[in-house]
Amino acid sequence: MDTVQLKPIGIIHTPFKEQKGTPIQPKRGKGIEGTIEIFPEYVEGLADLDGFSHIYLIFHLDRSEGFKLKVIPYLDDVERGVFATRAPRRPNPIGLSIVKLNRIEGSILYIEDIDILDGTPLLDIKPYVHNFDEPQDYRIGWLEDKADRADNEDADDRFAK
Amino acid sequence: MDTVQLKPIGIIHTPFKEQKGTPIQPKRGKGIEGTIEIFPEYVEGLADLDGFSHIYLIFHLDRSEGFKLKVIPYLDDVERGVFATRAPRRPNPIGLSIVKLNRIEGSILYIEDIDILDGTPLLDIKPYVHNFDEPQDYRIGWLEDKADRADNEDADDRFAK
Numbered sequence A, B: 001m002d003t004v005q006l007k008p009i010g011i012i013h014t015p016f017k018e019q020k021g022t023p024i025q026p027k028r029g030k031g032i033e034g035t036i037e038i039f040p041e042y043v044e045g046l047a048d049l050d051g052f053s054h055i056y057l058i059f060h061l062d063r064s065e066g067f068k069l070k071v072i073p074y075l076d077d078v079e080r081g082v083f084a085t086r087a088p089r090r091p092n093p094i095g096l097s098i099v100k101l102n103r104i105e106g107s108i109l110y111i112e113d114i115d116i117l118d119g120t121p122l123l124d125i126k127p128y129v130h131n132f133d134e135p136q137d138y139r140i141g142w143l144e145d146k147a148d149r150a151d152n153e154d155a156d157d158r159f160a161k
Helices: A040-046 A147-151 B040-046 B147-152
Strands: A004-006 A010-013 A033-038 A054-060 A094-105 A108-112 A120-127 B004-006 B010-013 B033-038 B054-060 B094-105 B108-112 B120-127
Touching: A033 A040, A054 B094, A094 B054, A094 B120, A120 B094, B033 B040
Parallel strands: none
Antiparallel strands: A004 B004, A010 A033, A010 A120, A033 A108, A054 A094, A054 A120, A094 A108, B010 B033, B010 B120, B033 B108, B054 B094, B054 B120, B094 B108
């Protein structure tokens, strides 16, 4: 199949300069503030976005090189299939976070609850809509007894080169 | 900034051959079943995924050509900024859906609650983890009095070429 070519629409600015110490999920990044700079040619597409309290960010995990199909994810000490984790070294290095949108001023989005590295290229924004996005019954596999710990743990350097 | 090159990891098979009539959100596709064929070189990465009842699919909106920064989205009759919608003609044609994962047999994922066109190239899978992904207080802007209608409406051809 054809490769897909994408072009960043902006840059995400956060306090996290390196992977080590970065929150491993947006909830752990609670209260951490950052900004997104949208490139001028895309600013018109931000209209009406300020009505939403939360947005999905889809971004390029640009510090991630290569991938492994089995990884030892944060919160665990045994190998898991990479698609059952959110580890950054994936076949396609795409990141997904839900963050809080505090306000928009021109081309700048002020966001909160961030687990993203500074300088990360942004690929897309979509509104978070609970009516569409919240399943009612769910099972969370290997994370069942571990997910709550994400609120208290940061990344180490296990996915560094 | 550099362009990002991605390579599909599989193909999504669904009953929807054209945009018109396709559900506009996974909830509207409730009960609709489909499969995902993961390419052999990535199958190892599916380990442990079967413990999760719901997964995020990130896919290439490959039938979408070009983009508009202002669109009239489904459920509405006035123009909105494209990033405040999930319309398919976006600067980067990336789709995001949460679907139900019924089972995995080898390289085939059996999924349910689908709003995706048949033959769509899959880019990534991530587990849905409610602890990470459900904001507590939310506002949904222009969709406030419209989102519930998504359960009863299908796509028309407004985003066709």
